[in-house]
Amino acid sequence: MENRLKIAVLSGKGGTGKTLVSVNLAYTAKKALYLDCDVEEPNGHLFFKPDYLTKEDVSVKIPYVNDYLCNGCKKCVDFCKFNALAYINNKVKVFSEVCHSCGGCMEICPESAISEINKSIGKIEKGNLEDVTVVSGILNTGEASGVPIIKAMIDDENINEQVTIVDCPPGSACIVMESIKDADYCLLVAEPTLFGSHNLKMVYDLVRLFKKPFGVVLNKTQDGFNPSKEFCENNKIKILSEIPFDVELGKLNSDGKIVSKENRSYHDLFAKLLTDITKEAQNEAIINS
Known part of the structure; x- marks a missing residue:
């Protein structure tokens, strides 16, 4: 990894909290690169509101x-x-x-x-918030595939930040495969529902196919039965963090706020998550060296 870490954040469906996790990991990393590869509906920039925006056409x-x-x-x-x-x-x-x-x-x-x-077929927009470089891929309406845009983002030779967070498209199709191909670690985000556990299995199968080290974040957790947690326990999948179902978090997120910037306890939660991912990725690198 050459002391650099590329984390791909996945979910089997939209709305699980993938962008919430991606944005806050990038922000707590301080100096980081955030790549919004959900090119059909990129929304990470709504939280970062980056300055010094530049645009590059993709053909x-x-x-x-x-x-x-x-x-x-x-x-x-x-x-x-x-x-x-x-x-x-x-x-x-x-x-x-x-x-x-x-x-x-x-x-x-x-x-x-x-x-x-x-x-x-689309464009790439680049800007900054503090020490986070924000890059968003935007696919033109009506185009069939965003893979060329994601490829241009992932293969950018100017990427040199210590931490790169890849906010992947939802699902497990070709555009997701392109997003995770060079990732050092994959983080799977899941909701505590039967539908959530089904979609967790989709991305679980994908990262295993690509032989990527991975862990899970359970979002919107509450007391009671959690099918996604049960799936992780049955398959011996490491759960790195549980984000509670929280009205304050939901309001901050819906208002386009970076929760780790606004709330100290969530800053600590995402900082610890980043530390744990870094350790997991380093251990995996040692094992495979």
């Missing part, structure tokens, strides 16, 4: 067909497994929304009638 390559060179052989149409090309009215039509930018159609064309052009 992908899509095919452009020169109708004068195309001889209508349809090899490109037959090649594309995503049905992004069709031969209509003696012309090849490109459906850019489902194109995966593989470039295969351009390579297979015998007449060199296909080239590539840039298509904007």
Whole structure:
């Protein structure tokens, strides 16, 4: 890890408290990088309200067909497994929304009638709150995949903070896989419901598939039966923290406040959680070295 730590925060569904945990881990880390990879609905910036905002466009390559060179052989149409090309009215039509930018159609064309052009799919915004660098990926409405935006965020060569917090998209699809690929540790956030335990299992299976060290935060806990806690105990999963169901926390969070900034007890809770994650990740690094 070269003394740097990248923590990916996951949940099997939206609304579990993933962003709550991510934002407050980044804030208590002091000097940190917060990456909001929930590119369809990024909301971390609503808490940080970063200054010095910069914007960077993210584009992908899509095919452009020169109708004068195309001889209508349809090899490109037959090649594309995503049905992004069709031969209509003696012309090849490109459906850019489902194109995966593989470039295969351009390579297979015998007449060199296909080239590539840039298509904007979204943007990356960067700013700061105190010593936290806040980076948000924003996917344009109607685009099918935010993976290229997340890849650009994760692979940024300028990332040099000691602690990076990756606020992953909910679920366990390709965009989540891209978000956790370089993570040193995965933190799974779950609610105390049957639905919550079902979705916890989704991300549990994912991080095990990727062979990532991980632990769990149980959010909105109350007295009584907790299916997510039972799932952790049955599968010998380490529970790193339990965040209580708390009206004050809920109000601060709904008002766009960073709870660890406003409330000392929650600052201590998230600071301890970060310390425990760091120890877990270091122990895992030693075991695998």
